[in-house]
Amino acid sequence: MRRQALPAFAALIVCALLLFPIWWMLVTAVAQPDDLRGFPPVFFPTHPSFAAFHTILFDRPMLRWIMNSSIVAGLSTALTMVLGVLGGYALSRYSSRAVRAAGMSVLLAKMIPTTLLVIPLYVLFREYGLLATLTSAALAHCTVTIPFAIWMLKAYFDSIPVELEEAAAIDGSTPLGALWRIVLPVSLPGLGATALYAFILSWNEFAFSRTLLFSAPENWTVTIGIASIRGEYIIAWNEIMAASAIVAVPIIIVFLWLERYLVVGLTAGAQK
Amino acid sequence: MSRLRNIVAAVALGLVAALPAQAQTPTKLRFYSWQTDDQSNSVWWLAANKAYEAAHPGATIDFVKIPRDSFADTMMVMFSGNTPPDIVHLASFEFPSFAQEEFLEDLSPYIAKDGLDLKGWAGQEKCVVKGKTYCINLNYFGYLMFYNAALLKSAGVEVPHNWTEYLDAARKVTAAGGGQSFGVGLHTTAGAGQYLTELLAMVLDAGGRWSNAAGKPTIDTPEVIEGLRRWKQLQTEKQTPLGLKAEDIRQLFVEGRIAMRLDGPWMWGLLAKVKPDLRPSLLVAETPTATPLGGTSNVIAMPANLSPERKKAVWDYIKLITSQHWQEQYVALSGQLAPRPNSLTPEVLATKPFLATFQAAQDKAAAKGIDRLPTGFETTYNEFAKLITEEAQRMVIDNADPANVARRMQSRALALQRG
Amino acid sequence: MAPRWSLWRPSARGWLGILLMGPSAIVVAFLIVYPLARALDLSFQKIRISRVGAARLPFTLDNYSRALGDDAFWNAALVSLAFVVLVTLFCFLIGVGSALLVNQRFPGRRLARLLVALPWAVPEVVAATIWAWMFDGSFGVINWMLQSLGFIDAPVAWLSQPHQAFAVCTVALVWSGYPFVAVMALAGLQAIPGELYEAAQMDGAHAWQRFWHVTLPSLRPVCAIALVLVVLRVMRDFATVFVITGGGPVGATRSLAIYTYEQAFSFFNIGYAAAVGMVTLLLCALFSTLVVRRSVAA
Numbered sequence: 001m002r003r004q005a006l007p008a009f010a011a012l013i014v015c016a017l018l019l020f021p022i023w024w025m026l027v028t029a030v031a032q033p034d035d036l037r038g039f040p041p042v043f044f045p046t047h048p049s050f051a052a053f054h055t056i057l058f059d060r061p062m063l064r065w066i067m068n069s070s071i072v073a074g075l076s077t078a079l080t081m082v083l084g085v086l087g088g089y090a091l092s093r094y095s096s097r098a099v100r101a102a103g104m105s106v107l108l109a110k111m112i113p114t115t116l117l118v119i120p121l122y123v124l125f126r127e128y129g130l131l132a133t134l135t136s137a138a139l140a141h142c143t144v145t146i147p148f149a150i151w152m153l154k155a156y157f158d159s160i161p162v163e164l165e166e167a168a169a170i171d172g173s174t175p176l177g178a179l180w181r182i183v184l185p186v187s188l189p190g191l192g193a194t195a196l197y198a199f200i201l202s203w204n205e206f207a208f209s210r211t212l213l214f215s216a217p218e219n220w221t222v223t224i225g226i227a228s229i230r231g232e233y234i235i236a237w238n239e240i241m242a243a244s245a246i247v248a249v250p251i252i253i254v255f256l257w258l259e260r261y262l263v264v265g266l267t268a269g270a271q272k
Numbered sequence: 273m274s275r276l277r278n279i280v281a282a283v284a285l286g287l288v289a290a291l292p293a294q295a296q297t298p299t300k301l302r303f304y305s306w307q308t309d310d311q312s313n314s315v316w317w318l319a320a321n322k323a324y325e326a327a328h329p330g331a332t333i334d335f336v337k338i339p340r341d342s343f344a345d346t347m348m349v350m351f352s353g354n355t356p357p358d359i360v361h362l363a364s365f366e367f368p369s370f371a372q373e374e375f376l377e378d379l380s381p382y383i384a385k386d387g388l389d390l391k392g393w394a395g396q397e398k399c400v401v402k403g404k405t406y407c408i409n410l411n412y413f414g415y416l417m418f419y420n421a422a423l424l425k426s427a428g429v430e431v432p433h434n435w436t437e438y439l440d441a442a443r444k445v446t447a448a449g450g451g452q453s454f455g456v457g458l459h460t461t462a463g464a465g466q467y468l469t470e471l472l473a474m475v476l477d478a479g480g481r482w483s484n485a486a487g488k489p490t491i492d493t494p495e496v497i498e499g500l501r502r503w504k505q506l507q508t509e510k511q512t513p514l515g516l517k518a519e520d521i522r523q524l525f526v527e528g529r530i531a532m533r534l535d536g537p538w539m540w541g542l543l544a545k546v547k548p549d550l551r552p553s554l555l556v557a558e559t560p561t562a563t564p565l566g567g568t569s570n571v572i573a574m575p576a577n578l579s580p581e582r583k584k585a586v587w588d589y590i591k592l593i594t595s596q597h598w599q600e601q602y603v604a605l606s607g608q609l610a611p612r613p614n615s616l617t618p619e620v621l622a623t624k625p626f627l628a629t630f631q632a633a634q635d636k637a638a639a640k641g642i643d644r645l646p647t648g649f650e651t652t653y654n655e656f657a658k659l660i661t662e663e664a665q666r667m668v669i670d671n672a673d674p675a676n677v678a679r680r681m682q683s684r685a686l687a688l689q690r691g
Numbered sequence: 692m693a694p695r696w697s698l699w700r701p702s703a704r705g706w707l708g709i710l711l712m713g714p715s716a717i718v719v720a721f722l723i724v725y726p727l728a729r730a731l732d733l734s735f736q737k738i739r740i741s742r743v744g745a746a747r748l749p750f751t752l753d754n755y756s757r758a759l760g761d762d763a764f765w766n767a768a769l770v771s772l773a774f775v776v777l778v779t780l781f782c783f784l785i786g787v788g789s790a791l792l793v794n795q796r797f798p799g800r801r802l803a804r805l806l807v808a809l810p811w812a813v814p815e816v817v818a819a820t821i822w823a824w825m826f827d828g829s830f831g832v833i834n835w836m837l838q839s840l841g842f843i844d845a846p847v848a849w850l851s852q853p854h855q856a857f858a859v860c861t862v863a864l865v866w867s868g869y870p871f872v873a874v875m876a877l878a879g880l881q882a883i884p885g886e887l888y889e890a891a892q893m894d895g896a897h898a899w900q901r902f903w904h905v906t907l908p909s910l911r912p913v914c915a916i917a918l919v920l921v922v923l924r925v926m927r928d929f930a931t932v933f934v935i936t937g938g939g940p941v942g943a944t945r946s947l948a949i950y951t952y953e954q955a956f957s958f959f960n961i962g963y964a965a966a967v968g969m970v971t972l973l974l975c976a977l978f979s980t981l982v983v984r985r986s987v988a989a
Binding site for chain 3: 005007010012018019021022025036039041083089094098102103108109111113114115116117118120123126127140142146204222230247252254256
């Protein structure tokens, strides 16, 4: 037991250090205005104030930003899942040179600087009249979400025994029918995890959104909103941190559940 | 598998539903501004918007904020992307580059048709480019000094009337403040426009100008160098908190942590937020500088690329806010002076005696022909501001000699003019 | 009994794969490949953003020659390089270190494993904002800590001085980046067969030797992938630096990504920005190929 005490203690210290910024965000968000700029700082608030949350939710367009982010993330997740399921299934079950080449080339997207890709996207969306619409941001986010979804789903499909589909084929099922009726139902946790992660990626995205949506404040997402508050009033820190907490805390909670699936998906992709 | 099918169907429906939701209703006017919540201009804007909506049933004004320091860039991206706002609000110093790109509608025909009398309209000449009127000036101002009488008193100094007294007062307040309060407050972080404005206030006091009447930069003259030196001195001596924006400095002033702040009349609105016990201490006076900064502040305009119905709607809006009634309302609601002649009524002056100080500062700036926009850099002001800002920042960081910095600014400004 | 549908036949399987991959390929072609070609085209024109809708301008190499002759470009490249080296180094130190720690056997290690990677979930914009607040020059908690511990006498204005601002951005990038390394390394550690350690122990290797000869080599393949992804992430980062410093002061944190954005959407030289972006892409591609090839060879 004593041999385990040392690593447990060390892990406690390390976690506390690494997670201190998250704690500090929460503490600042509920800080009394006078404590905000006082020394020494208050590390454990005894009289939390929720005034900053009230200000941020009702005096700023925070609710509008949250709704926009949800729409953008929802749209890009939907498109990503449809394409990701088909692509991932192709890689898992019908891999040929062409399919593999397509799958690999999707990964190249990871190399393209966002700030480069956004320039032609700005020009293209301008031509199609999509500029500054939520659709433009959702499509741009797909350049991030589709590549990862294809490979993450491939890993899940790989873990499902192919015998199930073969049995279905014998029963007269088509390949797509087998995917729909046999494979998808048993991979629901994997689908859910992939969809959630795609949603998070889109929700957290900044560079595309900032460029494509900034000129239409009614379409700002939460990340643009927070960056903008930070740019405007450097010292309204309790409000900025309250907004940050509203954006980040739900994601953090979802992530705690999601993490085990991510590890499987990521490492499966990495080791092959 | 009906559950999965339902999910897919719902998502598909969502996709379809979300697309047309973006279409605009024809009577919604998009209006982006940095003045949506400044407690001064914003009070008037909101009232005027309401009046417009009441007079035009079915019309709504979408009045949305874009922060000041990214405003010019954002508007340029918006116009370039062919998604301009309906009602165009710009700072005076950024307006010419938009006129240059032919993004704005010539308002002359509208003005002629409705007989809008712009004679004596403060600063309106800045809106005229090559005989065409591209905008209507909304604010002409002179810089003022807002000060905290209690802080000055506890440091044992009087209200300063020149640079020497100003510096002395700043030093005494800062020394007495122990890091909690400061003599002055300067904008010392990103946001080129504000940077240049505050720098210019120092340069003007030393008798300098960015350029002469012929448009040739005069940054390497002794007067400008002296202005740079003073501005730098306030920072290296830490008479101001560092790394903050003008908005933060204003907030600290309102909290009673800054003794003297040179700023425009719009600052007055913020005093509504002051704690009652502090309120009597926060006062306004003419700037201690010999030549106050001043000039045109912001303008209203119309995009050239707009349907005739929308143009009419936008012109109706411009007509409303420039009317005698709404110009008087501007003075009453924002606590600032309006550009339209005779818009300051005796009744309003009686309730807002500080407006006399505002008027004096404005007249002084106008008499000396001061404006923030330097001659010769009208259409490249954005770039000009960015280069001066970068060099000025470098001067403080590297503790460089203002004379050398001025020389580098001068050569970069000349290069900018050559294109 | 043979399947009724011919699509299950081997000859049809290839086509089916292409059919399934098709939609993704089309969307990716439309959202990545075609735009990239357009970006290349833009990089060969001296075009400003206000002219984007108008007719194509004549072909020119000016943008590339301007970039190579511009101090600001080289400064940005240097800043990017410095970020890549420092951030990657610390991401691996903290990431692998914390993975080794939570791979130990102790009560609560399941929870510790989850918590160690938690910063991953925090949006970069939020992470950057938190760090900017902690490093605030006037009221920040870091200044207070350093002052109480006696490391500094007066508050440091972190964000208005070049090296200090660079350091703050580095810290924020590491905090957002190390969890990925930790997760990858932990997966790698768990995949190491226990027999390897037992064999090493029998040979009389002590803890440090076991780490050096068994653990590290086994982590190599995972780490190579993590290395590529971390480096690409830092090269492409926009959010963190943009939110904390916007590239300032005086360009001390202006990376290639920030420089590209600034040129396109703040100075409106969209053609020049495309050229700078293309050079960045080239650097990213070269690096990835090199590392992947080396790790495959090893």
